[in-house]
Amino acid sequence: MEASPNDRLHFGVMAFGCDHYNRRCQIRAPCCNEVFPCRHCHNESTSTLRNIYDRHELVRQDVKQVICSVCDTEQPVAQVCTNCGVNMGEYFCNICKFFDDNIEATSMPSDYRDKKVWILCNDCNDTTEVNFHIIGQKCGHCRSYNTRAVGPPVLPQ
Structure with missing residues (x-):
């Protein structure tokens, strides 16, 4: 039986990512052309470079390419993978270039649960x-x- 488009979209939720975010893509840092799970991973890695002049931080809004963690396809930034159709993040902002699967998993205090x-x-x-x-x-x-x-x-x- 073939998976429905909805099943495909949500395949792998919370199964990929890094210590900072759960999501189904990695980013290609435009500043150094290296691939990282997220900008925080990039910044942690580059802040310890031996040559102080090589140290730099990633500007999230400058990211143009992502790599799908499910099928390994590199592509322009988008919420849905152009190859396998998976949602690379349940939350996605094209302006911020931010992907996250964990928004709804964040529990709310009881005062706000029914608001x-x-x-x-x-x-x-x-x-x-x-x-x-x-x-x-x-x-x-x-x-x-x-x-x-x-x-x-x-x-x-």
Whole structure:
């Protein structure tokens, strides 16, 4: 039986990553052309280089290439692998070049577990009521985290 597109998208959640993030891709650092699990791994590695002039930090927004951890395909930054169709991060920001599988796994304090908020999705422009999360709110329509809090919709009288 062939896997559904949804099964393929979520294959390997929480099975890949590093000490800093769970995600299904690595990044190619544009500053040194090396591959690292994340910018923190890059910065830790380059901060200990013998030659002080070789030490540098990665600017996350400058990342242009990622490598899928499932199929090892190098490709331009995107949430879904162009080769195997896996979601490289349940949370993805194309501006920040940030991928993470662990947003929803972060437990919420009991005071916030049932709190609802209204959000506007900056990607699909849908307004929905969702569960509040300290790290970010996921659009119920397109599943993006590129959202902002808004007031509840005003219904015509």
